[in-house]
Amino acid sequence: MGDISLRDRCYKLIARIPRGRITTYKEVAEALGIKGYRLVGMFLSRNPRPVEIPCHRVVKSNGDVGGYIFGVEKKIELLRSEGIVMKNRKIENLQRYFFRLK
DNA sequence: ATATTGACATTTA
DNA sequence: ATAAATGCCAATA
Numbered sequence A: 001m002g003d004i005s006l007r008d009r010c011y012k013l014i015a016r017i018p019r020g021r022i023t024t025y026k027e028v029a030e031a032l033g034i035k036g037y038r039l040v041g042m043f044l045s046r047n048p049r050p051v052e053i054p055c056h057r058v059v060k061s062n063g064d065v066g067g068y069i070f071g072v073e074k075k076i077e078l079l080r081s082e083g084i085v086m087k088n089r090k091i092e093n094l095q096r097y098f099f100r101l102k
Numbered sequence B: 001a002t003a004t005t006g007a008c009a010t011t012t013a
Numbered sequence C: 001a002t003a004a005a006t007g008c009c010a011a012t013a
Helices: A006-015 A025-032 A037-045 A072-081
Strands: none
Touching (some): A006 A025, A025 A037
16 A cells, blocks of 8 residues: 555656756666666556656667657657757767756 | 566676 | 677566
């Protein structure tokens, strides 16, 4: 009773990321208190509400965009529309847009 | 109950 | 530089 699944906590965290800012799978995992980074990707691949839960704002630590339910191209388009500058499918300086969760 | 999965990250070759 | 191996762990089957 009252316990929220890790998955729902994950979605809650991501719902806080504002437009134009991004974070990483690693950051989300660490905020959840786990090191199984892949689990975050698993949760997001089953994102039930892509509008309220802006999972396109979660990218890889190395600047690659990572995956997306509606395709990587769509994810790139969304990020660009929010002002994220990308060079060859990669984000140059994550730091510039990084949103901390922990 | 056990086995596999995943939109990752780090280390090693 | 690229590629493979390894660690991670709740959720899913």
